[in-house]
Amino acid sequence: MNLDFILDVLSTGLRMATPFILVGLGGLISLSAGDLNISLEGFMLIGAFFAVLGSYLFESYVIGICFAVLAALIYGLLFGLFTIKLKADVFVVGIALNLLASEATVFFSRLFFNVRGSFSDPRIEGIPNIHMAFLDDIPVLDQLLNNHSAFVYISWIMIVIFWFLVYRTPYGFYFRAAGEHPEALETTGIRVNKIRWIANTICSVMCGLAGAHLSLGYLKMFVEDMTAGRGFIALSAVIFGGSNPVTMAITSLLFGLAEGISLRIQNMGIPSQFTLMLPYLTTILALIFRAVRKSRKTTTLLTSIALTDTETKGGKL
Amino acid sequence: MKNSKKSVNSLVSILGVFLATMLFGALIMLMIGKNPLQAYAAMFSYAVGDVSAITNLMNRSMALILAALCAAVASNAGIYNLGGKGQIELGAIAAAVVGYKLIGLPIYIHLPLCILAAIFMGIIGAAIPGYLRVKWKVDEVISTIMLNSVFFMFTSYLANYPFRDMTRWSGTTPPVEESAKLPFLIQSVELRSGIIFALVAAAIVYWIFNYTNQGYRWKMIGLNPRFAQYGGVNVGKDQMKAMILSGLLSGLAGAVLVCGSNYRYWESIAGPYGWDGVLIAMLAKNNPIAIIAVSFVFSIFKNGALGMEQVANVPSDLTGVLLAALILFITGREFVSILFRKRKHIILVDEEVKQ
Structure with missing residues (x-):
């Protein structure tokens, strides 16, 4: 166990944690507003597919990200329509949307790219890695913090933003009130359903970003069911970390580390399960x-x- | 009289939703330039066209019916079991390991042992979240979802390390002995007797739901747990019983998958069955007879997908999209009608007040 190996595992853990943090921040808002969205997985998968589609069509990762967010928003509209407007069972809608995402992305990838399994193409432009020159000379930090994909850093900034949103703006209070005491919120003249729609929108955007990170961050490809349970891990980070974005993020980092370790020991032939x-x-x-x-x-x-x-x-x- | 009218009404509206889904699918096919009539004809002929197609349909339906019963028994008693996937995996690997490790037993001992092992593991898988719920009020929705992954990782470990078939690439156990396979119902078309298990299980659950005290208590808890508690029902104990029966059924589903069609365990053998089961139970409103019907509809879609692909060149994944659309349409339909009813009710109340 030399230092290089440990740093490598830690750095992989930081990278692996990013989708959990992004989705978890969205899921946290959604959960505190009272909706246990178990289709985070599906939202992310939709985002991942449309990010690749956008990037492939326009050879630009910015458009890819826009596509991902837009697609996730449309998906969120569907979720909100059934759960908020039609008051359908959240779990049933969640399961159905997960099923829809996994089938629809394969269907679309056969329709647009004429392949199944995985799709990659030189036209797909990935999200660039960020190189910070001032870290070059610092040995440990350079290996740990430098040259990650842009969304790794963005997710860290997001943690701060969400902390402010939850604890320093009235909206954080509204979200929690909508989840815990909807009647009380209603009596203050604020529509609970409006707050739930806002929470749902925030959650969709975050899932879209996470999806884009997943498919354009390192791989530059779309793989069938590439979310591979990450939505559920993010959900557990939300449940574990509670409504505090910082504890949720720390939990996500630990979960990311667990993934990083599994990845490394799997290569060494040790059971990673x-x-x-x-x-x-x-x-x-x-x-x-x-x-x-x-x-x-x-x-x-x-x-x-x-x-x-x-x-x-x-x-x- | 009133009852039969109501069921006719709901049948008509379900048929309506079904037609709407088919139309939706046709629209998509037209948009991508395929022939929907040809595709649907191919779907039905592949799913129910000949004897072997019907055999395949039965084989797919048996596990679906059991998985749906597993979800229905729990949610009927007001406790969610979304852990069917993990519990089926546990049951399946238990059946597979007992099936290949024990050699030289007669079928009437070996096969029951396999099934018992599967049921035992299924019950353990469901009893854990049930106990947590009843004892400490740990939310069973979250715990069953989380346990799905835990059990999956556990069975994946077993199938990759201690019980792995070394002749295969990875993640499978060796094939079970001949004495651990369910006997044929009709040998010539290779129809195994798993479907009998599913149908009998559905009949028993129907009987429990409608003709026993236990069923009545479950229904009461499902409708209003607090009322049931005041009425003298031990809610915790009865919900625990529901979870155990639910786990038993998912274990049975695992056994039927291994002994009745695949003859070995492989990673994520439960595949979509766990989640599909929850959806079917919801669509069938936990009614065991309706579960059989809805399971067959699901199987027709899934088995017919290949036909659509080969004959009409429509990507087979469209059927999955259609199933998801069907579920959303049905949830939408129910709640739209409830909304309308509520409005009517409010108007009536208003009029009464005016009078």
Whole structure:
């Protein structure tokens, strides 16, 4: 285990965490507004496909990103139409949209590119890596932080922006109120559904960006079902990290690191399944931990109520 | 009388949605310059055109029916089980390992052992989130989704390392013994008896739902858990029972997949069955008889896809798009009608107030 290897794993982890952070920030807003969107995976896949399509048609990654965001927005419109407008079951719509994304992207890729499986072409322009010259001479930091794809840095900036959005603007409050006490929000004269639409829009944009990063960031290609469960990992980061963008991002980094480690040890012939399991397992453990703590609190509350109850009744049960 | 009218109405509206979906598909095909009539004809002839097509249909439907029952039993009792995928994987690898490790047993011992092993693992897979829910109120939607991936990684490890078939590239177990295969229902067309398991399971679930105390309690919990609690139902215990039955069914689905059609486990053998099961249960409103019908519709779409591709040159993935559209149309239809009903109701109330 030399330093180079460790730095390599850490740097891979930073890279792997980026889609989780981008999607997670969107999912966090959506969840705090009360919608558990389990189709983050599908949103991201749609973004990834249309990023490649845009970049291929116009030979420009900027247009690719625009395509991705636009497509994800249309997808978000669909999600909002069914969940907010028609009040359909969020999980059913989520599962259906995941199915739709995975089938529609293959269908489109056969329609437009006439291939299935994966599509790459020299015309596709990728998102450039960012080289920071001032880091060149600093040994460890250079290897760790330099020459990542642009979205890696953008995602870090996004964390700060979202922190401000959640904790320093009224919207953060509205989102949480829409999720936790919609009636209370409604009485203040703010339409809950409007807030949910805004949250849904933010979430769609973030998923579109993450999709673009996935297909144009390093690979410059679209692969069938290339999200490979990343949407669900982001979802677990959201659930693990709660509504705080910073804790969510830290969780995402840890999950990214777990992915990075799995990638490296897989190459060395060690089973990677157990490291790949970690994000899901830690999320479940965190849920249990939180739930146990909460139930203890409620039990003590209940026993104290019961005790006062029995006291007032003169101890007769 | 009223009931039959209602069911006729819902049948008509489901047919309407089905037609709308087909029209939607036809529109897409016209847009990409293909012939929709030719494509649909090919789809049906590939899915139900001859005996072997119908055999394939049965083979695909059996696991779908079981997976849908698994979702239905849980959600009927007010507890979601979105973990069908992981539980089916667990059941399948258990059946496969017992199926190839034990050698020289007669079929009437070996086959039940395989099925029991699968059911056991399926129950474990469902009981964990069920227990967490009942004991500590851990949200079962999230825990079942997360456990899907955990179980998948676990079975993937088993199939790649301890139980791997070294003659194959990766991620498969060796083929099961002859004594672990479900007997043929009709030998000449290679129809295995898995479909019987699915149909019997559906009948039993139908019976439990409609003719037993347990079914009544589940229905009460599903409609209003608090009311059921006040009525003296032990909600936690009954939901736990529902999760166990749900896990049993998904384990059975895994066993049927291995012993009834694939004869070995491979990575993500459960494939789309887990999620499709949830969707089918939702479309069928947890009614076991409707689940059989909807599962066959799903299978017709999926099996007919190849026909559409080969005859009419329509990408086979269009059928997946159509299935997703069907689900969205149906959810949309239901809720649109509810909205209308609510409006009517409000107007009526208004009039009453005026009077």
